[in-house]
Amino acid sequence: MTSQTIISVDAMSGDHGAAVAVPAVAAAAAAAPHLRFLLHGDAAVLEAELSRHPAARAACTVRPAERVIGMEEKPAQALRRGKGSSLWNAVEAVKAGEAAAAVSAGNTGALMAISRLLLRMIGGMERPALVAAWPTMRGASAVLDVGANVDCDARRLVEFAVMGAAYHRAALGSQRPTVGLLNVGSEDEKGHEEVREAHRRLKEARFGFDYHGFVEGTDISLGTVDVVVTDGFTGNVALKTAEGVAKFVGAELRAALTSTLLTKAGAVLASSGLKTMRSKLNPASGAPLLGLRGVVIKAHGGSDAPAFAAAVKLAADLAGKDFVDGLRRDLERLAPAVEEPSRDAVAGGAVERDERDQDSA
Amino acid sequence: MTSQTIISVDAMSGDHGAAVAVPAVAAAAAAAPHLRFLLHGDAAVLEAELSRHPAARAACTVRPAERVIGMEEKPAQALRRGKGSSLWNAVEAVKAGEAAAAVSAGNTGALMAISRLLLRMIGGMERPALVAAWPTMRGASAVLDVGANVDCDARRLVEFAVMGAAYHRAALGSQRPTVGLLNVGSEDEKGHEEVREAHRRLKEARFGFDYHGFVEGTDISLGTVDVVVTDGFTGNVALKTAEGVAKFVGAELRAALTSTLLTKAGAVLASSGLKTMRSKLNPASGAPLLGLRGVVIKAHGGSDAPAFAAAVKLAADLAGKDFVDGLRRDLERLAPAVEEPSRDAVAGGAVERDERDQDSA
Numbered sequence: 001m002t003s004q005t006i007i008s009v010d011a012m013s014g015d016h017g018a019a020v021a022v023p024a025v026a027a028a029a030a031a032a033p034h035l036r037f038l039l040h041g042d043a044a045v046l047e048a049e050l051s052r053h054p055a056a057r058a059a060c061t062v063r064p065a066e067r068v069i070g071m072e073e074k075p076a077q078a079l080r081r082g083k084g085s086s087l088w089n090a091v092e093a094v095k096a097g098e099a100a101a102a103v104s105a106g107n108t109g110a111l112m113a114i115s116r117l118l119l120r121m122i123g124g125m126e127r128p129a130l131v132a133a134w135p136t137m138r139g140a141s142a143v144l145d146v147g148a149n150v151d152c153d154a155r156r157l158v159e160f161a162v163m164g165a166a167y168h169r170a171a172l173g174s175q176r177p178t179v180g181l182l183n184v185g186s187e188d189e190k191g192h193e194e195v196r197e198a199h200r201r202l203k204e205a206r207f208g209f210d211y212h213g214f215v216e217g218t219d220i221s222l223g224t225v226d227v228v229v230t231d232g233f234t235g236n237v238a239l240k241t242a243e244g245v246a247k248f249v250g251a252e253l254r255a256a257l258t259s260t261l262l263t264k265a266g267a268v269l270a271s272s273g274l275k276t277m278r279s280k281l282n283p284a285s286g287a288p289l290l291g292l293r294g295v296v297i298k299a300h301g302g303s304d305a306p307a308f309a310a311a312v313k314l315a316a317d318l319a320g321k322d323f324v325d326g327l328r329r330d331l332e333r334l335a336p337a338v339e340e341p342s343r344d345a346v347a348g349g350a351v352e353r354d355e356r357d358q359d360s361a
Numbered sequence: 362m363t364s365q366t367i368i369s370v371d372a373m374s375g376d377h378g379a380a381v382a383v384p385a386v387a388a389a390a391a392a393a394p395h396l397r398f399l400l401h402g403d404a405a406v407l408e409a410e411l412s413r414h415p416a417a418r419a420a421c422t423v424r425p426a427e428r429v430i431g432m433e434e435k436p437a438q439a440l441r442r443g444k445g446s447s448l449w450n451a452v453e454a455v456k457a458g459e460a461a462a463a464v465s466a467g468n469t470g471a472l473m474a475i476s477r478l479l480l481r482m483i484g485g486m487e488r489p490a491l492v493a494a495w496p497t498m499r500g501a502s503a504v505l506d507v508g509a510n511v512d513c514d515a516r517r518l519v520e521f522a523v524m525g526a527a528y529h530r531a532a533l534g535s536q537r538p539t540v541g542l543l544n545v546g547s548e549d550e551k552g553h554e555e556v557r558e559a560h561r562r563l564k565e566a567r568f569g570f571d572y573h574g575f576v577e578g579t580d581i582s583l584g585t586v587d588v589v590v591t592d593g594f595t596g597n598v599a600l601k602t603a604e605g606v607a608k609f610v611g612a613e614l615r616a617a618l619t620s621t622l623l624t625k626a627g628a629v630l631a632s633s634g635l636k637t638m639r640s641k642l643n644p645a646s647g648a649p650l651l652g653l654r655g656v657v658i659k660a661h662g663g664s665d666a667p668a669f670a671a672a673v674k675l676a677a678d679l680a681g682k683d684f685v686d687g688l689r690r691d692l693e694r695l696a697p698a699v700e701e702p703s704r705d706a707v708a709g710g711a712v713e714r715d716e717r718d719q720d721s722a
Contacts, residue, residue, distance in 0.1 A: 135609070136609065137609055137612060147545055150545060150552060150553050151553050182598060184508055184511060184593070184594055184597040184598065191511060191594065192511050192512050192594060216597075216598070216601045217597065217598045217599065217600065217601025217602035217603075217604070217605055218601045218602070218604050218605035218608070219605065220602055220605050221602070221605035221606050221608060221609035222605055222608070222609070230598070232545070233545055233552065233553060233595065234594065234595050234598050236545040236577075236578065237543060237545065237577070237578040237591070237595050237598070237599050238578065238598050238599060238602045239578065240577050240578025240579045241578035241579070241581055241582070241599045241602050241603055241606075242578070242602055242603070242606045243578070243579050244578055244579035244580065244581050244582035244583055245582050245602075245603045245606045245607060245610075246606060246610065247579070247582060247583070248496070248497065248498055248582035248583070249606075249607065249610050251498060253614075262630050263630060265627075265630050266626075266627040266628065266629065266630025266632070267627065268627065271624075271627070
């Protein structure tokens, strides 16, 4: 019993809601018997889904939540009106110490805002970073930020390096990750001021990873480094561009392989190989929100059950590994670089304080 | 004779030099009998290569050039010491009115600096933009800037929209192109200040294209718009990321298709289809340097003869279409937005003036 790990699951959000979340939890429970689950959502819906997975029933506690945050709601709206929703409650259970990690396939902006409000950031951080586990020629690399922080100064990029290395160590298995900074060339004078300054700081500092220097877009899929650091604008574009290219290649491949009777026959014979490739191109793991004082995993909104189950497994992996405390120690070693909180952080802090007051009232 | 078009070719640069450039010119000459060529480079080397292509000999004039600019030379070095090189002379022939367009597979930074010095930019522009012809589900889209302008303000992004639309019209065949601005989401408030401001300006202005609004990374390969506008940092990362993904998919595909005897047999049967796909993924055309007062095409450094020949064809297409004058008129209509030249433009202008003085001395 002492080795139980409790995962808090927003079981109603995402494109498929409970129809995906509950079977995913059942699969995760079967694979890892030490896991227990808090399922947040409409009790009747969840009980109905759970009745189809009797083996998992005992591992699950249903926590009624009165509403679901829509995929289109703005973060500010979600903060104002999200209390009592399945997403809010899933994160709140981590804050209350009832669960070791939270998982949601819901609205990314809402999950980020609510997690930041309830769990708060590790000192010096402003907003969580989103990391992608990117399939490469050599395995998988962590790429961050892929969307949360559009404007990044040098300090933020250095923080991403530290967080990405910690994530790669905990989730992707390296002992001493190599880290590269995404740029348009490899020479010191390439790129804009922020990347050049971050490059100088990373070259001088001694962290628990090896700084490789600048890398370029091609290096991501080649797996040149374990961790690719970039601002949230560039990272988001790179990730979505890669998704688009993979879709395009898939469509071309289907067209090419079914253009003649001969290639069609070939495609049938080759299909098991093609299936292997597709599964590698669609890595099913969720993405942690890095920099929070707690483990929160964002599953893709369109996740199917295996993808959502992988996000649950990632939550359990990070929850069991002293991940947040380690990250906190690493980031606090960067503390001398902290001069003063930016205006955004101050404003965010004020909102957080207001909200926390309401919360505890 | 009146319909002759003369193309000036740097026949020594790139990874393969004359061994690729001369066969490429021969192929282009065979396909388009109205083309004539100035081949710049080592006369003995070029004559030896030409002796293997007797049918093309009459279309070519060899122009001796004493040196070749190395692929690793810095632009400033190339400006100082590049005079008399094959690259320099190729561009100078356009300036002198001897040729309608120049093509080089040489050092991009050197080609850009020398073109800017000799041909000068269209009023208000600072540096040429590099555009990629990106294969999509619906044909090919123009993506720019893919590397020349790392820091871009809103005005620059609007200029890219105008230039990209002109290029798509001239080279990729649309009458009234659709233009999208690359961002991390589609709502007005997404992204950093520069893209939001460019978005406002593009929504209000009336150009010879349809402004679609923000697009995301996935939209590039889907072909959602004909022209994708972004800063040179993001565009370069996106392009190289796509190249990396395509390489990765190719490697995975080879591995997947040759993993068992059955899939291997399938791969053999499917190979013609796969070859079609690969050729579509490696569009062979060169990239024009947009914004110059003349047509300059950058062929990929690693171009093979068909790729270099496609760059020559692109040069001929743009040279024959009133492309530069049209672009100039379009950009001059943006002129009211021009307030004052930035410091970079002033400094660049000074260098250009110095160099022009030396040049004419």
